[in-house]
Amino acid sequence: MKKKKIGVYICHCGGNISDYVDVEKVRQAVEGEDIVFLAKTTMFACSDSNQREMVEDIKVNNLDGVVVASCSPKLHLLTFRNVSVRADLNKYTYVHANIREQASWAHSDNKTGATEKAIHLVKAAIAKSRYAEALETNKVKAIKSVAVVGAGVAGMKAAISLSDKECDVVLIEKESFVGGRVAQWDSLSTTTETGKEMISRLYNDLIKRENITILTNSEVIGNKGSVGNISLTIKKTPRYINGSCHPEDLKRAIAICPVEVPDEFNFRLTTRKAIYKNYPSEYPQTPVIDLKNCTRCGACEKVCPTVDFSEKEEILDFSVGSVLMATGFDSYTPAYGEFGYATLENVITLPQFKRLIDTQYGKLTYKGKEIKNIAYIYCVGSRQVDGENTYCSRNCCTSTIHAALTAKSKFQDINNFHFNRGLRTYGKQEILYADSLRSGDIYLQSYEDGLPTVTTEGKKTLVKINDILTNGRKMEVEADLVVLVTGMVPRADNSVGSLFKLPKGRDKFYNEIHMKLRPVETVIDGITIAGACQGPKNIAESVNSALSAATKSYSILSKGELETDPLVASIDPEKCTWCGACEAACPFDAILKVETDQKVIAEINNTVCKGCGMCAPVCEPDAINLIACSSDEIMSMIDALA
Amino acid sequence: MADLHKNSAKILVFSTEKISDPAIDMAGLLKLHYPPTVYTITIPCSSGIKSSWILHAYQKGFDGVFIAADGSDCVYGESCTEKTGRLVGKTHELMKAEEIDPARLRMAAICSVCSESFVKQIRSFNEYLLKTLHP
Amino acid sequence: MSMDVQKKNMNYDALVIGAGIAGGEAALNLANTGYKVLLVDKELSVGGKMIMLSKVFPTLDCAACITTPKVSEISRHPNITVFIGSEVGRINKLSENEFTAQVTRKPRYVHVEDCTACQLCEKACPVNVRDQYQFGLIGRKAAFIPFSICSPKAAAIDIDNCTLCGACERACPTNCIDFTMEPETLELHVKTIVIATGFNLFDPMNMPRYGYGQYKNVITALQMERELAPTRPFNTILRPGDGKVPDRLAYVLCVGSRDASVGNPICSQICCMYSIKQAQLLMGALPMADVTIYYINIRSFGKGFEEFYQQAKGMGVNFVKGKIGKISEKENGNLMLRYEDINEGKLKETEHDLVILSTGVLPNAGIDRLFENEKLSLDSFSFIGQSDMLASPAKTSIEGVFVAGTATGPMDIPDSILSAGAASSEAISYLIQHA
């Protein structure tokens, strides 16, 4: 084999690296390596001018490959692979060394150590480069269809956007009805449209589209394949109502049903029957029978002919190219006794309060008592000092002020007292805060080390605070109702997330690859995330991320074909003696037993192999190597690091 | 280099591209320091590590080898944990045969946000190796 | 006027106005889907405001590391044509998916394709004027490369300050400088438009009580951003009044935001976080310095923001809940800040040696006037109006015209990028539906 000629570029990263790593010393340490034809330092390796210089260098000097030592390959591996391609090199000849996250930053306390480590890391990359060969990418047919998981506002908008782009969509909703959280709200800020009206508008748009399949009562329970061709198994629970139900029959059926259970749609403020609909205009318009609570008394069957208990659970299979996750959030449930929650009867959460004011007219009452003084305690379950939820839930300040103003305008003699920790009505939402101050709402503030308390004295409920806005004065409000401003938390049920192996961030919401470079993509190829499953967001922010994710999912598939890394396992037929150990180890059934030249050996099915390497260590005769991670490469990297 | 060895052992880390690498990167981002003689080789999945690589590292003078395993987060399936465990067991046997202290091979599950746990693990491993190998 | 307009045969699927991070992202999304895009920006480089920043919150990635690869991808994308140093003139909607737009290209006096950015012209030029890309902290030549990571990386001539001595031309090895260039106005046809014209910053000269302009050690946060950037003007942190290394720095938040008296009642959404970020960077650059942030409310609402705020507190940044009344200057250039300490309910006075004003976000006005036969509605703060703000945030009052990034109101970089994703999604859908 002819000796390789490579170029090495060591990035200053404008000080991020060069403040701690002596990049010139690294350059000098590696320029003498036998295959290194040129070694340069550069202020920003990723800059346009350096990229051009690299292309020029490769072409002029007929380089066989390049190594860039800069930031994490998560950020710029693709950037430099593309540079190689522009210089007519195969992209797999490119090797990356991470001397920022794993050298300059990790060892910013030890410049000599960081420099030594960077030298070793670059030498290891050069060693790997010695073996890096030109590879053909695998071309995979991409199914132009996207599964959108979750039919809240984000999922619905993503589905519409994909459908507009002539992409097939299967919209999968776990609940019996679409609309998610937004369907639970009436009045929204910045618009006269109610949440329910907005959902109706989106639903009417969805159902007229032939390329969208809407599945309610449905859950993804199986997932096979990879980007371009993902086979989903979906379990669809029946509604036990066959065909469209006559409204009058339905009314009678609901009236006659003897079961009463707490209504989750109204956050358990009210009850519903076992056969139910959450609100009259709800979609789909067919009601549902909640079999978990149904006593099978048969009363509804008698008054409504469409009730059909013989319906069976269905298992459906869909093949899609990409999956867009829009599974939303849960509302934080306060701990028992947290600010009197569950121990005092007039303490409720913000979502409950919003349902309460939406469902009442004339007088505002709770548990039969008229409400005048309302105390709102902010940041319950968010910005926790002792708890795990250290993040701000972003939307609750605005949502609370909006609800408080709505209550004031809808009911008489309401006094709002806001026990906050610094209002975060960012951007134009500030206007709402100003309106609230103007309307006479009272704001009292504390720091995290002096949170308000909720106590009772006789029949009175008292909220006390040392108010920092009035020089730490002890203030006390007698509240008829205490509203705990609960924030957003990740879904407690993460079954679909774990099915797709979606990584979570420190806040336990799904994590994007990079907040600014790739904000809606996950490390799992072909799976995008949208809306509040990625972190707290308001409606407009959820929609923006939904449309971004839709564009990303679409662009992966729009060409009908996509390229995947050819980094699969390979078998040395000389060494292989077919013992079957590899076949047993492979989780993807990618290993076949074949007969050649009177010898039985293993063979890799390249289109199925995902390149995990699980087969390699179990092979007794050491006949299996992963392309680009072969024993030769790893051993030579170890030599360079030693 | 001699100076560096006084308080830092030479450790080879096998880390996985999608799960533990992001944690190690984030440790750098958060400037959670650990000894600079800790080097990472990235592989797709921890269950693909060959015993021969680990033994080679000891021959070349590494004090310790640390497997930052995917654990149950592995994108290639749940069998990863068990398979990685098995190959560590097998390697321990080989190490004993060559009279290498099996405790010089350590494994811990490092998820994509386990930066602090990674640094903690590495620091304690470093202390152990310094105590036993460079007293 | 119409005599000068050249009706070249130029058709694009989309016109993206503004090549900042939002416009760039929208252009890339459209181009990667196969559409021909014309990206227009009035500056000498693509990259907008973000490319000028040091590091960005809350991950402390350097801004250059995020912008430069995008900028590089934009400049070489086969489906993107970039007109920099260019302004969009009148726009007319002819039919459902047909707009005409005039674009005026101002002369750069340099043939970009021939320039090698060797900087010999810069060396030869005798003129020194304040560098707008360093916010006036330092000088630059009249023949100059705008900044080190600009794209295209090529020289430009600042004709207003040029003495036409010809030294640059004589020094240029590729003969790429050309003073015969003239502005030209082109009329083009596009099917859809994305507006990503970004924002302006509040000019603190409009608040005389803070002394900006008068007291030289009162600077804006954008000036501090440059002092902290890798391509920093002083190569260390100095106060511009006398070159002293500062050690008692103060941030004044909400300068020109949340303040109806200056006509901007809304919150600028980014100032708390960029100030906290700068404070963290300053703690690193000047380990002995005290950094105080005077705030009304800290709005660390985004993903990872609250943790970033707590991290700054942990590093020792001093947060004071207080409203600054007046700043006055001492003889030694230090500044006295009079403020109302909200916690103690007292008026107080503290001395600092450098004061940084965290100025707010204002609309980049004027774009609505370009539309001749349709009305582009604005909101009550003069940002571009969103016709369906919650369900389709990128839609404007004109069908086929979409809006991305801070043109609709203040937002941070991640939100700008998501908003650009939404605008390009709507534009792609529009192009497919009206093909």
Add this chain to the structure above:
Amino acid sequence: MKDTETDIQDNTNPGSPLGARGEIEKGKTAKYLREKLGGISEQAKENLKEFNRIKKLMLDALGEEDLTVKQLTERLNMPSDEVVYYLMSLVKYGFVKTGDIDDMDEYYTYKLNK
């Protein structure tokens, strides 16, 4: 430069008669514009004069000894912020370099970059 009917490529420049008109020589176009405009603006002229004056004063002063901004301010009898601006520009252009910082870690001295 290009035929008007062709598509304009990335980053090309606005129109220029160069080449079209034989009489303007490449590399000597400043003269053309000066003649066309009938001279240059007074302000640009003044600005250049002022810069050259201050540059000379600063370089002369630093030629005698290394100085801080404060000392330069006194020698040149000009506002200290102007001194910072011009001095840092001269550092950027390579005439001056930054020396050591004083014992209080407050002010750097500056010296000629020989």
